Amino acid sequence: DGGITQSPKYLFRKEGQNVTLSCEQNLNHDAMYWYRQDPGQGLRLIYYSQIVNDFQKGDIAEGYSVSREKKESFPLTVTSAQKNPTAFYLCASSVVGGETQYFGPGTRLLVL
Amino acid sequence: GENVEQHPSTLSVQEGDSAVIKCTYSDSASNYFPWYKQELGKGPQLIIDIRSNVGEKKDQRIAVTLNKTAKHFSLHITETQPEDSAVYFCAASGGGGGSNYKLTFGKGTLLTVNP
Numbered sequence: 001d002g003g004i005t006q007s008p009k010y011l012f013r014k015e016g017q018n019v020t021l022s023c024e025q026n027l028n029h030d031a032m033y034w035y036r037q038d039p040g041q042g043l044r045l046i047y048y049s050q051i052v053n054d055f056q057k058g059d060i061a062e063g064y065s066v067s068r069e070k071k072e073s074f075p076l077t078v079t080s081a082q083k084n085p086t087a088f089y090l091c092a093s094s095v096v097g098g099e100t101q102y103f104g105p106g107t108r109l110l111v112l
Numbered sequence: 113g114e115n116v117e118q119h120p121s122t123l124s125v126q127e128g129d130s131a132v133i134k135c136t137y138s139d140s141a142s143n144y145f146p147w148y149k150q151e152l153g154k155g156p157q158l159i160i161d162i163r164s165n166v167g168e169k170k171d172q173r174i175a176v177t178l179n180k181t182a183k184h185f186s187l188h189i190t191e192t193q194p195e196d197s198a199v200y201f202c203a204a205s206g207g208g209g210g211s212n213y214k215l216t217f218g219k220g221t222l223l224t225v226n227p
Contacts, residue, residue: 004155031213042116042201042217043156050213058214090155094213099144099205101215103155 003027004104006091011109013078013085021076021107023091030096032074036060037088037106046089049074050096078109086111114139116204118218125192126226133221135202136184143206145178145185146215150199160187164206192225199223 004025013019023032031050035043045058049068063082068074074093078085088108092101115138125131137145143164148156162169162176162185169176173192178185189196199222203215 006155040121040219042118042219043215044217045214048213097213099213099215100146100158100161102158103148105155106153108153 004091004093004102006089006104006107008107009105011107012112013109014112016080018077018079019109021078021089021091021109023074023076023104024072025074025091025093025104026072027093027102028071029093029102030071031094031098032068033092033094033101034058034064034066034074034076035090035092037090043090046076085109114142114204114214114216116202116216116218118202118221120221121219122222122224124224124226127192127194129192131187131189131192131196131223131225133187133200133202133223134184135186135204135218136182137204137216138183139204140180140183141206142204144204145176146203147176147187148201148203150201150220152198156201159200189223192223194225194227197223197225 007022033048034046047066049055065077090106091104094101118135146161149159150156173190175188199220201220202218205215
């Protein structure tokens with residue numbers, strides 16, 4: 001069953017804590033993306049990666065970090081520097097140079 | 113950079129009626145326009161897309177039209193059903209400045225289909 005998986009579905013962060021969101025895909029896509037979604041808003045790009053061991057900042061990268069050590073995986077870390085982390089986080093993937101992006105089910109991050 | 117405006121923000125229709133959602137974009141170099149449907153608590157799902165070399169595309173009850181001159185595109189849903197109720201997002205990509213990978217999204221339209 002091909003697709004994109006994200007875990008956990010819900011994540012709670014304490015003040016000053018770093019948390020990591022997982023994104024895995026078995027679509028053999030080279031490109032992967034992280035978006036943030038706030039209520040009543042569109043999706044905003046945090047980071048993207050078009051190839052293993054390479055990634056670029058999107059529109060709202062401050063307070064976030066990523067790694068791309070494997071083609072299938074693109075974890076996102078929400079650092080303590082992100083002062084307003086409560087949001088729905090979406091991971092997507094596509095073929096390189098392909099515009100069509102496919103999304104995972106999302107992770108909702110809440111602050112305790 | 114690209115800017116995508118989407119209207120209306122909410123739309124309520126009776127079952128069986130048609131629904132139309134409109135988007136405008138700012139970058140004339142954009143050439144790919146997908147539409148996504150997002151149900152509550154889930155990730156967006158691609159429902160239809162159109163590229164700039166065509167003016168209209170249809171898939172059963174869903175159609176998308178594109179007017180490149182006016183820089184706007186629209187989603188048309190006919191014979192709406194309660195299961196069409198969701199948030200719909202338009203997006204644009206392929207703009208200039210080496211950003212042809214990037215999707216810029218509208219803010220979404222909450223469609224409610226009343227039985």
